[in-house]
Amino acid sequence: MTRIVNNPDFVVEDMLKGFIKANKHLVTATENSRVIKYINAPVEGKVGIVTGGGSGHKPAFIGYIGKNMCDAVAVGEIFSSPTANAFLDAISAASSGKGVACLYGNYAGDNMNVNMAIRKAKALGIEVKTVVANDDCASAGKSEREKRRGVAGEVLMWKIGGAKASQGADLDEVIKAAQKAIDNTRSVGIGTAPCTIPAVGHPNFTIEAGMMEVGIGHHGEPGIAVESLKKADEIAKKITDIILPDLPFNSGDEVVVLLSGLGATPVMEQYIVYNKVDSILREKGINIYKAYVGNYFTSLEMMGITLTVMKLDDELKELIDIPVESVGLTQFGK
Amino acid sequence: MTRIVNNPDFVVEDMLKGFIKANKHLVTATENSRVIKYINAPVEGKVGIVTGGGSGHKPAFIGYIGKNMCDAVAVGEIFSSPTANAFLDAISAASSGKGVACLYGNYAGDNMNVNMAIRKAKALGIEVKTVVANDDCASAGKSEREKRRGVAGEVLMWKIGGAKASQGADLDEVIKAAQKAIDNTRSVGIGTAPCTIPAVGHPNFTIEAGMMEVGIGHHGEPGIAVESLKKADEIAKKITDIILPDLPFNSGDEVVVLLSGLGATPVMEQYIVYNKVDSILREKGINIYKAYVGNYFTSLEMMGITLTVMKLDDELKELIDIPVESVGLTQFGK
Missing domain, CATH: 3.30.1180.20 (Dihydroxyacetone kinase; domain 2)
Structure with missing residues (x-):
């Protein structure tokens, strides 16, 4: 193994420190060391966009935090789900009172922890709705789409959901657009x-x-x-x-x-x-x-x-062209 | 070897075809199949920015073609210099009459072919000046900087040179800024x-x-x-x-x-x-x-x-913040 690391058990901690320092124009730490947020989050009057997942998928997931994309991300160990608490704190960090769209991939650990976080968020008065990405054709048959995993299509789901939220859409509209993105x-x-x-x-x-x-x-x-x-x-x-x-x-x-x-x-x-x-x-x-x-x-x-x-x-075409600024994807308009 | 290629002797050709198709909002082919240019090149009233080098360094070199960065790039085989003819055609593709800055790395083949191209360009009435990147400390001692190779510092040289040209600077001013970038x-x-x-x-x-x-x-x-x-x-x-x-x-x-x-x-x-x-x-x-x-x-x-x-x-700070749009580096302002 040819790895440039310090203690192999703390690669996520070390990586997050470097990521925050290098990208301070876009992201910032939160009180939960496993939650990173957009520097302007929560964005007033905007539905919050949250995601999360295991580490090791750079630029996913934290690289998609930014303007018109994700507001906060829950960070897991390498290839492991973030905790329910991390998802909850990401939801809180992204919430400006207009509701939060949690757009994540279909993995058992993520499903369990997101659902636990949603129940706790509800108790805090934050409305959360989800889209669960299942774009990976190879992981189950066409008739069992609900069993399929989320893979790189998640990037397009975040792009579309983030763009819709940036236009001032309400939570149901953001969820509908992000769901359409992944369904397509x-x-x-x-x-x-x-x-x-x-x-x-x-x-x-x-x-x-x-x-x-x-x-x-x-x-x-x-x-x-x-x-x-x-x-x-x-x-x-x-x-x-x-x-x-x-x-x-x-x-x-x-x-x-x-x-x-x-x-x-x-x-x-x-x-x-x-x-x-x-x-x-x-x-x-x-x-x-x-x-x-x-x-x-x-x-x-x-x-x-x-x-x-x-x-x-027409809607997805308009939304894919919305400018975005994040580590993983920055684009001017069309 | 675990490579996803067709004929290993034609990887550069196949890659270029895909690159041009995928990035048609930014780049376009030219009559010379080993020269790729910015879709808006030559940019009227702007000093042209040219570079070139061997393939295999993605996003360098062609990934830095774009708005406020490089106007045209000469493409070599894997890890080999482009031909003098490719450099010449890149210079022609970037030339709007205000002169062309050829900003490249210090390798024997590139030096030879760029110098040959400059002589031919002069005969065509195109004024070309160069900055030769030599940022690699390890390749020669401090007292022999002219022997050092150019490495990733070239990206910053293109960023600075491209930004200066975008401000309407003349050829000498662009060269001076790019030279300062690499000297620093x-x-x-x-x-x-x-x-x-x-x-x-x-x-x-x-x-x-x-x-x-x-x-x-x-x-x-x-x-x-x-x-x-x-x-x-x-x-x-x-x-x-x-x-x-x-x-x-x-x-x-x-x-x-x-x-x-x-x-x-x-x-x-x-x-x-x-x-x-x-x-x-x-x-x-x-x-x-x-x-x-x-x-x-x-x-x-x-x-x-x-x-x-x-x-x-102060000058480099202003120039590093100029917006840029290319495959390898896209940024809004500061």
């Missing part, structure tokens, strides 16, 4: 090499050299097939064949494509896959309105990529 | 694992597991010491001990810090190192005006980090 989004990942949690010291799953795992999860959850590593163009074909029929995406649709590396796969290779994904979609008459390619949602130094496609309507 | 900048890298050029198929240098190479170059050029891998805080101490006395940076100075990963080192670890770098600088009375932490200048999937520090004066 499908993702799938390909893993080519595992990662190592510093405190564990060895990979907690294996991908043999020369093989790839189709549908792998962000924590090494088993995918749907282990096969020999294919060429980039064949991988692009394979992952679009999984994603496109699932929604389905049809000729004439306008979409956003987000192609993320899992950590150690060079961005060069991500663009090589994107090149073919773009061609495949265009051949099918699907129009790519906007593309994001880069390390938007990683798993330490895992190798591989994830592909995410979101179908747009 | 020092960098050093630590490598912990090598990378593999796809067409080669095995690393072209080695770093043994559990070791680190202090002062390693962006292409695996030998550093100044090979030692057992230290803790993050000790690494922070080691690299600041190299950088700070070199300029020197003194108590009362205001600086920009750029801490980049080399590719596969998780951003989490970069923040762990940044945390200590920040503490060390503050203890010395050096004020960090702005910090950039992330994968700003990489070497495929090499592991390790580079630290870059730039001393500010």
Whole structure:
């Protein structure tokens, strides 16, 4: 293991300190050391946007705190859910009295802790509603979407929810937009090499050299097939064949494509896959309105990529173009 | 080797196609397939900003094409200089008649090809002046700065040069600002694992597991010491001990810090190192005006980090805050 850390048991603490110092124009600490908030949170008159999840997925989750994106984030250990208390304190930090939208991924620990936090928030007079991301096509069948995990599509859910809240929408409108975003989004990942949690010291799953795992999860959850590593163009074909029929995406649709590396796969290779994904979609008459390619949602130094496609309507198109300023995603308008 | 490519001999071609398709709001192809330009280049009434270098350093170099940054970039093979012809075509693509600043790194191939391109550009009536980045402290002694290589400090040179040009400055003023930026900048890298050029198929240098190479170059050029891998805080101490006395940076100075990963080192670890770098600088009375932490200048999937520090004066401070929009760096104002 070739890790640049101090005490492997305190990587999250050390990382958070550095993150807050480096990004003090955007984020600030709170009384709960596992909750980071936007410097202007709670934003007066705006629905609060909260998320949270395990560490090791940079820039997710804390990198999406900022203007017109997330107001507060609950931070877990590496690949582990934040506590209910961290979610509660994030909710409080984001609450300006207009309600809080908690937009998070479908994992057992997160579900349990968010629900506990919501009950406590209610006792404090804070109304919280949720959207649970389940964009990962590979984690359950089409008829069991409620079992699917949330993966990189969460970035688009936060973008849309954050943009809607920035327009002064009420809690129900924010939830409706974020839910529509994730309902219109499908993702799938390909893993080519595992990662190592510093405190564990060895990979907690294996991908043999020369093989790839189709549908792998962000924590090494088993995918749907282990096969020999294919060429980039064949991988692009394979992952679009999984994603496109699932929604389905049809000729004439306008979409956003987000192609993320899992950590150690060079961005060069991500663009090589994107090149073919773009061609495949265009051949099918699907129009790519906007593309994001880069390390938007990683798993330490895992190798591989994830592909995410979101179908747009007029509202989502307007919201995806709203300016945003965060460590993980900063964009001017259209 | 676990690479997601098609033909390993054509990774640059395939990558460029994907890059142009994904970022069509910012960049466009030119008649020379190895030159990419800003969609609005040449920008009327503005000094053109050109750079170029080998591929494999994403987001460098093409990721820094955009508004208030680089106008055109010459693209080389992996870790190899672009041709003189590519530099010449980049210069032509960036030229609006106000002259072109070619801001590049100090490598033999780049020097030779840029100088050849300048002679040809002169024959076409285009005035070109250069700044040659030499921010890497480890590549030669303090008295031989002209021998030092350019590394991640180039990002700050482009930022400053691009910002100055955006203000309507003339060629001499742009060159003066970019030269000041690099003269005020020092960098050093630590490598912990090598990378593999796809067409080669095995690393072209080695770093043994559990070791680190202090002062390693962006292409695996030998550093100044090979030692057992230290803790993050000790690494922070080691690299600041190299950088700070070199300029020197003194108590009362205001600086920009750029801490980049080399590719596969998780951003989490970069923040762990940044945390200590920040503490060390503050203890010395050096004020960090702005910090950039992330994968700003990489070497495929090499592991390790580079630290870059730039001393500010009033002009550099104003210029570093100018808004910029590119794939590698997008920021609103201050």
